[in-house]
Amino acid sequence: MGETEGLTDQVRRAAQGERSAFNALYRRTRPLVARLVAGFGTLDADEVEDVIQEAYVRAFRGLPRLKEAAAFEPWLLAIARNRARTRLERRSSLRRLEEELPDPAPEAVPAFPEALQVERDIAVVRQLIAELPEGEEKTTVHLFYIEGHLTAREIAEQLGVGKSAVTMRLERFRGRIKRELLQRVLAGRWE
Incomplete structure (x- = not known):
């Protein structure tokens, strides 16, 4: 149980942008992801490493x-599995680049349909920009964000x-x- 609690704590801290938590999550879960991806026997060592890195970037x-921090590992492994399959399919020319397997949704049941979530989040960003002092x-x-x-x-x-x-302001x-x-x-509310 303590092992899971440590992982969920790292996931929560990483979701808040804490760099050390990203590093800890990577070190902690990389062996598991590497074993999974290496199981796709026809991928060479460079492809395995590429798939691992791509999976972490996406995750x-x-x-x-991600709504449940405890779901991080299964979600990460599903992303890695899809990235490996996509790599194999690309190499075999079974699919064109535009037809990649989609990443699994991080939440089991979204509070809002995805289109509404994006629309809502965009509205929050626009509101925050409007509230910034001149x-x-x-x-x-x-x-950067409005004119784009x-x-x-x-x-x-x-x-x-x-x-x-500019980079510092955007960060x-x-x-x-x-x-x-x-x-x-956390407040469970959206305006």
Whole structure:
């Protein structure tokens, strides 16, 4: 039981963006994922490593949507299995790139249909942007997320600042979004 509690704690901390928790989750679950992917015997060592890395990238990106922290390992393994199958099918030319197997949904029963969740989350992001005080951060975030056609480097050039300043502003805003969404999930309310 203690083992599971440690894992769920790491999952929760990672979902909040804690870098050390991502590292701990990776170290803890990688042997299991590696065994699963290596079981697809026709993948060579480089392909196995690619599949493992792709599975973690997808899982970590989707982590904020995971409703039950205890479901992390089975979900991660399902992603890895689908990535390995997709790799084999691509190599065999059985499927075109656009027809990849979809990742499993991290939640068993979503509170809202996925389209409504995305729409709701976009509305939260727009609201948070609107609530930002006028200034450089709001301008940066607006250019990147609302207008959406400029890269961080192009925004930096347009604003006359370094790319790292733009990246820092965007990271700070993403942290704000994560906190707001987490607060709403924990409070069980959506406006």
